[in-house]
Amino acid sequence: MSSGDPVDKDILKQLVPPSALNAENFQELAEKAREEEIPAGQVIFRIGDTDRKTVYLLEGEVELKAADGTVTRVVGGTDAARHPLGNLQPRKHTATAKTRCIITRFDSDLLDILLTWDQLSGIEVNEITLSEEPSGGEEVDWMTRILQSQAFMQIPPANIQAMFMRMQEVPVKAGETIIRQGDEGDYYYIITQGKAKVTRTSKTGAELPLATLHAGDAFGEEALLSEAKRNANVTMITDGTLMRLSKEDFNELLKEPMLSWVDFEQAEKMVNEGKAVWLDVRLESEHQNDGLPGSINIPLFMLRMKADTLDPAKTYIVYCDTGRRSSAAAFLLSERGFNVSVLKGGLMARSKAA
Helix, strand or coil: CCEEEECCHHHHCCCCCHHHCCHHHHHHHHCCCEEEEECCCCEEECCCCCCCEEEEEEECEEEEEECCCCEEEEECCCCHHHCCCCCCCCCCEEEEECCCEEEEEEEHHHHHHHHHHHHHCCHHHHCCCCCCCCCCCHHHHHHHHHHCCCCHHHCCHHHHHHHHHHCEEEEECCCCEEECCCCECCEEEEEEECCEEEEEECCCCCEEEEEEECCCCEECCHHHHCCCECCCEEEECCCEEEEEEEHHHHHHHHHHHHCCEECHHHHHHHHHCCCCEEEECCCHHHHHHHCCCCCEECCHHHHHHHHHHCCCCCEEEEECCCCHHHHHHHHHHHHCCCEEEEECCCHHHCCCCC
């Protein structure tokens, strides 16, 4: 098995979910896509393998054989071949080339990170808690407003105390850029004094105004949830003061306490007993391919717009392929007061019994 030529981008654009990536993330994936020629009779992967690879059949015919002897055949160029071959981990099938085949395979984590970046692109700004212009007493009001928010009502008091102890106070000047679009996420911010504007840089270089932030508004958390890049710029309009919390402290003190993890056996039991509902936050095309029976599908990038369609009286078990997109979704839903658990490891971590 040898790596060959780059995969034709027109072919890549037919694959699910790579076809849904924006131009920048698609290009990053395309640069890593290589053809592999597999001779007839050669095994591509075996039952029980945990290779963390997402494999697509581009040409030829592959046989997928399950442990019970059930055989499925996939032919390159068909609708079935647009989806990954036997994409659960550990593998539930042995894949064998029945004819000479051309495949391509991606690192599953890379693909999932690109999808998460892509789907969080419209959320970072929308998730900011916007406020009315404060009438005064900013230094006191910002802390009261933060503590009364839905998100902080779920955090253990000891964590909140530790958070305020670990936060750094940062004086800022009018015109200073706090967050720059495209940068890696490093801090979670709260404005304690002053005003800031949120903008997004268009492809032509124009700055598009999106929102104005005041004392008590927090921003920047979404880029920390899933190792995502910043998707907007935040620039001070006036002189002011910020409190910032490092990514590591944010994850330890805020993210983890707000996330409840369940394994597939626990989750399935909760759903079967009517105590929870599956919520698939992958793309619609992914959900249609292998969504869990009875699950609701709201892609991560649509979660803000669709959250009000969910029943706050119900418990939701959020899932994706790896747990990366679903953990981001669960955090965002927890901020809104929903009772949410995350499927640990995602669909790819389901046990063989599942």
